[in-house]
Amino acid sequence: MATGCVVPEVVYREIPGTIGGTVSGLVGGGLVLTANGAEDLSISGDGAFAFLTPMQRGESYVVMVKRQPSGPAQICSIEHGSGTAGERVVTDIKVRCSVSAFEVGGTVTGLAGRGLVLHSGAGERVSVDADGAFTFPTP
Incomplete structure (x- = not known):
């Protein structure tokens, strides 16, 4: 190495990722999702969502419906709602909602x-x- 050259020190650190996905079929209001029971997220319509709290690689997560939508009453179910955060952002959580049917x-x-x-x-x-x-x- 030549004299007078400065070699930068490279420091690697893990960058936390977020967890999220898509909502479909939502016509009612008031849907609330929760991640690990620690962060609640209000959802107002179809489309993409992401929780704000970053997840470290190897950290487990569970996304659940905390409150079902109303007006009209709907039932929302979750696919791929649990797993372990990896080196990427989780975007494959699917929330599917349908209108509740009642017999009259x-x-x-x-x-x-x-x-x-x-x-x-x-x-x-x-x-x-x-x-x-x-x-x-x-x-």
Whole structure:
């Protein structure tokens, strides 16, 4: 090495990565995800998301739904929501939401006669000829 040359010292350090993914099917409001129970993230619509807290290589993570969306009520499920942070940013967490379906029905008692027709707010009709349970066809 020639005299008078300065050789820089190279220091390697791990750069922490983040964890995230995509949300699809979200039409309601109020969805909250949590990472390792330590960081909450409010989600307002479809698209990409990422938690702010960096993850060190080798650190385990678990992403869960802390609060399901409402207005309309939805159920969101998570794929690839747990793992170990590697040398890269985690972007493969999938959150898929769908509208909850409810059956609408009831019980008729004290019916004297025939020809009772019940109407749902969605325009469906159910004919009832005797006491008993009924359910509209579309949940």
